[in-house]
């Protein structure tokens with residue numbers, strides 16, 4: 001119905017920014033996530049070994065309806081897999097886009113997406129490492145501790161090509177770094193020691209994913 005569409009449109013256009021120019025991703029979370037996911041179609045998740053996960057994705061250059069539906073499909077897929085973040089190559093699409101629906105350590109929910117994300121280099125005095133556990137939908141059922149800075153800033157574009165910036169701390173900072181890594185062809189297990197990586201792959205081999213995955217050739 002037209003009125004519903006109008007509502008969805010308004011919800012998604014609400015790209016409010018705070019005083020420092022960061023996207024306000026903690027408001028209208030439920031409505032924004034629902035609007036994307038209801039328009040989208042859930043797709044199976046690619047897993048470690050699938051070539052699309054192991055190379056840098058292409059830059060997004062067309063800010064059209066196809067990009068908007070990709071983002072909707074990514075929200076739908078993220079929900080099916082019960083993920084807190086998802087990159088486009090995790091549903092087999094070779095483009096630099098990620099979506100997220102992730103809590104921070106204060107319990108605030110963050111919902112959003114970034115097109116053509118770039119992670120900012122942190123000044124050394126801001127690099128406080130956090131070595132919590134990390135997991136990935138593309139390495140199903142495996143977890144490993146991984147030290148990462150507890151604060152992250154990602155810049156990129158929205159679906160219309162406008163510049164956006166997102167920042168996070170704690171678990172959400174981990175998510176932003178993890179998802180940006182994905183679009184450059186890196187999985188978190190690539191950052192582990194040889195031994196921890198092997199252990200993560202063993203956990204994956206022994207477990208059964210709770211969501212549809214794409215079988216590797």
Ligand SMILES: [Zn+2]
Pocket residue numbers: 135136137138178182
């Ligand atoms: Zn991942």
